[in-house]
Structure formats: structure tokens, C-alpha cells
Amino acid sequence: MFYLKTLKTLYCKIKLYIMKSALFIITLCISFSFYSQNEVGIILKNSGDKITIYDGSNSNNKKSIGGMAAGTFGPIAFNEKLLYYFDFDGKIQNIENTEYSEVKLGNGEVLFMTLPHSKDGGGLRVHRIIAKSDKYILGDYIGQDVHFFYIFDTDKNLVERRIPHSVTKKVSEKAMEKVKEYFGDCTDLMEELEVNFSHPEKRGMMKTYFLLFHVEDGRMVNLLSNIECN
Numbered sequence: 091m092f093y094l095k096t097l098k099t100l101y102c103k104i105k106l107y108i109m110k111s112a113l114f115i116i117t118l119c120i121s122f123s124f125y126s127q128n129e130v131g132i133i134l135k136n137s138g139d140k141i142t143i144y145d146g147s148n149s150n151n152k153k154s155i156g157g158m159a160a161g162t163f164g165p166i167a168f169n170e171k172l173l174y175y176f177d178f179d180g181k182i183q184n185i186e187n188t189e190y191s192e193v194k195l196g197n198g199e200v201l202f203m204t205l206p207h208s209k210d211g212g213g214l215r216v217h218r219i220i221a222k223s224d225k226y227i228l229g230d231y232i233g234q235d236v237h238f239f240y241i242f243d244t245d246k247n248l249v250e251r252r253i254p255h256s257v258t259k260k261v262s263e264k265a266m267e268k269v270k271e272y273f274g275d276c277t278d279l280m281e282e283l284e285v286n287f288s289h290p291e292k293r294g295m296m297k298t299y300f301l302l303f304h305v306e307d308g309r310m311v312n313l314l315s316n317i318e319c320n
Contacts, residue, residue: 276319
């Protein structure tokens, strides 16, 4: 009788232990799921160190990063001095533009670089890199809600600045003529720009001609970036 009672007590303890363990594992999984998020890119610092960018899916501030600065591209935002991004904990962090050289989103499909805003090399700004050749770099800069092309040589010296585009068809055509002077032999880039001209995005009474998207993506989130012109 005593033996059976002991076995029953042992059985109850084992059952309770299993239930507690299962509850702990379930809680751990839920917590991990709640706090986990996806890595979406990296920041390459001048020191050579890398900062991982996250998508902010575990952050209450996910929607607010768009209001942090003039330029916003998915999980990052930036202005004349700072770049904002989500860290592992979902908090919005920032880094000065003078502290890093590149930002890569995805597997490097979308590339940003800090490049001079004037020919004397001053005033680093964040540019989305549209194309690169063995001689030149084509960047896109947003200023006062207008997109401008900037062209640099491979030593990052400014060659052409503030070439407006994506406002009207006429303005965009002029921009493309200027780009041709430096990238005319880059078939991939010029074909993408030509296709964009024939697919304006209607906005009320206006038609905005974007040069910087893969047109086959109707949502215009498939950005033109980092085209190699060799």
C-alpha cells in the first residue's frame, strides 16, 4: 500500500514537472516570437565596424520613423545630419552621417552612400545610388520633397549637382539627357529610365514621371539602385 502511494505521489510530481516545463517552453516561444524581428540591412561605419538594421516589427515606434527626417526608405530615415534605424530591441537609434560610408538594404540591392553636397567636399548627404560605372557614380538626393540627380567621380568628387527629375515629363527628359552625358553607354540604366518615361504615375490632376522604380512592380517599391555599368 505504501509502495503504491509512493508511486502515485511520484507520478503526480513528474506530471506537474512536465506541465511546468511545457508552460515555460510555450511562454519562451511566445516571448521570442514577440520580440524577434528581421534583419534588413547593414550600416558600414568608417571604422570598418557594421551595424545591423532591423525591420522594427517589434517596435511601437514603427510608424513614427517616417516622421523622423526628410528622406524615408522602409526601415531607415535620414536628414542632413543623421540616419535613423531600428536596433534589435525595436528602438530607434541614430548615427551621424560623418560616421558611416554606406547603407545596404536587403542583400545590397538598395545602396546608400554619404557623399559631398558641394564641390569643395563639404556637407555629407545621404544619396541612394542609382548606378555606378568605372568612372562615375549616379546618386539620387531628396531636397524639399524634390528628387535631384547628383553625379560624382569614383573618388567621390562632385561633378554635377541638383539635376531635378520626376516632377514633369519635360523636367525628367532634361535630367535624362544630362545622365546620358556620363552613362550613355550603360544600356541597363538607360533602358530602365526609358521604360519609366512611358509609365507615369497619376496623382490627381498631375502625372509624376518616376525614373527610379522597376515599372513592372505596380506598387513602386522595387527601387532602381546599385546598377553596375561596366
